[in-house]
């Protein structure tokens with residue numbers, strides 16, 4: 001599976017999101033963190049901002065919903081045109097229905113696990129999922145330290161996903177940087193979210209290229 005880089009606009013200037021998108025033309029995706037101050041202790045943006053961003057960039061949008069009620073909201077992000085919509089295992093009450101609705105609306109269906117959530121209970125759900133997201137920090141904020149404790153789970157998830165013939169992408173999100181990305185790639189990740197490592201860099205596009213080159217080594 002080819003390496004994909006998904007810069008997180010959480011670390012960009014929220015008053016200049018279109019410029020942030022334009023600053024990383026070499027990104028495969030733009031990662032958009034939707035937080036509701038309930039599922040996580042932070043509040044970011046919602047559907048209207050995603051709709052505006054979709055008009056402002058041709059880079060596909062990778063929506064990461066850190067919200068209490070993804071069953072209610074996820075399909076609308078897919079219908080709006082997000083290329084990928086990810087819901088959290090810890091929040092979804094009807095994940096099979098919601099993942100199917102995301103796919104039916106034409107988006108890739110993502111399923112996210114917090115650092116302490118095991119992957120094994122969800123093995124039977126893999127047929128409903130296009131991307132498995134393993135959080136490598138506790139969700140809520142950018143710029144946190146990468147949690148190495150997730151690496152064994154990442155390896156196990158890579159094996160489970162590998163048995164499905166590479167159709168399911170394996171994404172990591174949180175603390176992914178030039179220092180940590182090789183470890184993630186080596187453990188089996190193929191889609192890399194990076195916020196501060198990209199938008200905190202002087203040249204975001206160069207940071208994307210550098211992260212990609214390191215991941216390809218891993």
Ligand code: DX5
Nearest residue numbers: 008139140142143175195196
């Ligand atoms: C955190 C968000 C991440 C965040 C990552 O809850 O889901 O996408 O932007 O930021 P960095 O890469 O700075 O850890």
Ligand code: ZN
Nearest residue numbers: 033064173193
């Ligand atoms: Zn995220």
